[in-house]
Amino acid sequence: MRSFIRLCALAAAISAPVVLAAQDLAIKNATIITITRGDISNGTIVVRNGKITAVGGADVAIPAGVKTIDGTGKFVMPGIIDAHSHAALENGINEGSESVTPEVQVQLRNDDPVIYRALAGGVTAALLLHGSANTIGGQARIIKMRWGQPADSMYFKGAFRIVKFALGENVTQASSTTPVDEKRFPMSRMGVEFTVRYWFQKAKEYDQEWNEYRAAVKTSPNTIMPRRDLRLEALCDILHGDLKVHSHSYRADEILMLIRVAEENGFKVHTFQHVLEGYKVADEIAKHGAMASTFADMWGYKVEAWDATSYNMALMSQRGIVVSVNSDSDERIRRLYQEAGVGVRYGNMPVNEALKMVTLNPAKQIGVDKMVGSLEPGKDGDIAIFSAHPFAPDAMVEYTIIDGKVYFDRNQASTLRKIAGDSKGPGGTR
Numbered sequence: 321m322r323s324f325i326r327l328c329a330l331a332a333a334i335s336a337p338v339v340l341a342a343q344d345l346a347i348k349n350a351t352i353i354t355i356t357r358g359d360i361s362n363g364t365i366v367v368r369n370g371k372i373t374a375v376g377g378a379d380v381a382i383p384a385g386v387k388t389i390d391g392t393g394k395f396v397m398p399g400i401i402d403a404h405s406h407a408a409l410e411n412g413i414n415e416g417s418e419s420v421t422p423e424v425q426v427q428l429r430n431d432d433p434v435i436y437r438a439l440a441g442g443v444t445a446a447l448l449l450h451g452s453a454n455t456i457g458g459q460a461r462i463i464k465m466r467w468g469q470p471a472d473s474m475y476f477k478g479a480f481r482i483v484k485f486a487l488g489e490n491v492t493q494a495s496s497t498t499p500v501d502e503k504r505f506p507m508s509r510m511g512v513e514f515t516v517r518y519w520f521q522k523a524k525e526y527d528q529e530w531n532e533y534r535a536a537v538k539t540s541p542n543t544i545m546p547r548r549d550l551r552l553e554a555l556c557d558i559l560h561g562d563l564k565v566h567s568h569s570y571r572a573d574e575i576l577m578l579i580r581v582a583e584e585n586g587f588k589v590h591t592f593q594h595v596l597e598g599y600k601v602a603d604e605i606a607k608h609g610a611m612a613s614t615f616a617d618m619w620g621y622k623v624e625a626w627d628a629t630s631y632n633m634a635l636m637s638q639r640g641i642v643v644s645v646n647s648d649s650d651e652r653i654r655r656l657y658q659e660a661g662v663g664v665r666y667g668n669m670p671v672n673e674a675l676k677m678v679t680l681n682p683a684k685q686i687g688v689d690k691m692v693g694s695l696e697p698g699k700d701g702d703i704a705i706f707s708a709h710p711f712a713p714d715a716m717v718e719y720t721i722i723d724g725k726v727y728f729d730r731n732q733a734s735t736l737r738k739i740a741g742d743s744k745g746p747g748g749t750r
């Protein structure tokens with residue numbers, strides 16, 4: 321562990337000055353997986369001032385003086401996006417006393433080694449959510465993996481504001497050994513539904529009170545302003561569509577419950593997270609207009625996860641849902657490209673449709689698809705370069721690039737690993 325910490329410190333101290341200087345970059349002679357426009361053999365991609373300016377064949381001109389990576393034999397794809405992570409968050413990401421806390425926001429630890437490990441797996445951005453103990457929890461952070469930079473500079477500008485809801489056993493504390501008379505409400509699935517209804521009724525009343533005040537103050541300047549309530553303000557932002565709901569979910573009946581409650585109260589569930597039984601109610605999810613972010617192949621670790629299946633992602637995609645595959649893990653975040661490949665094995669998804677589940681689709685779910693998620697002119701230069709096709713068993717990430725800057729270089733990582741005396745550092749992950 322000490323060797324790994326030394327490695328991370330060296331990575332920040334040694335590589336950061338070089339990284340910051342490289343905003344223009346070109347890659348040539350590579351197979352380029354654009355995601356939206358097919359694959360380009362012997363392709364070239366040019367990034368200027370952090371933005372992609374050209375993607376095409378060998379005839380694309382590379383401006384003089386631009387640092388160039390020879391991609392011969394390599395595969396280039398958009399930077400991977402994790403649509404559900406708890407990486408690099410401050411301790412205490414579950415609130416144990418309040419079940420409704422949309423007014424708070426998770427905080428980033430910009431020096432967490434998991435950021436560098438994620439870069440070693442080609443991840444360039446992630447949605448950082450708190451835990452799932454709260455019916456209506458706090459607001460998330462969306463970051464770019466700018467390792468070694470201040471926390472404020474890692475936040476993804478232009479992304480959605482996102483709040484996390486949760487359903488099921490985590491919220492009801494089903495596995496808790498705390499005596500019943502000491503547990504927090506709600507302790508049942510019915511109680512979770514009641515909690516959502518109760519607070520949105522309060523939010524609608526609060527919204528009406530403020531609307532009446534704004535109308536009255538135009539003619540009566542001395543009208544008394546209502547008392548501000550930050551919790552209800554956040555819930556009003558949900559009602560107005562300014563704060564997007566991502567909900568932890570497992571069982572089909574609870575997914576339908578939240579869809580029903582949302583529609584009755586005038587808001588939309590933007591994305592169902594985990595959504596392990598989504599295949600059972602895929603038509604209803606699609607009709608509601610929600611997206612889905614699921615596991616590749618995890619089930620049976622608790623009762624409500626028993627009916628999950630590796631076919632879930634393919635079945636939901638076939639019904640018209642925008643599906644992503646997420647990590648929910650500091651370990652799986654390093655190999656999300658392999659997780660996406662499960663959709664090819666279980667469901668016969670086309671290769672690039674499967675790769676969409678870790679690139680363009682999660683970008684849509686967090687509101688950044690106009691900036692990242694595919695390799696197109698005008699988008700951010702967020703790129704992962706692989707030694708082989710990402711679904712090949714021996715594929716390794718060789719470079720991870722954000723805004724045209726190299727944040728992970730496997731050659732440099734190997735050197736740093738030797739300096740640190742650590743043979744199992746992030747440079748050795750796949």
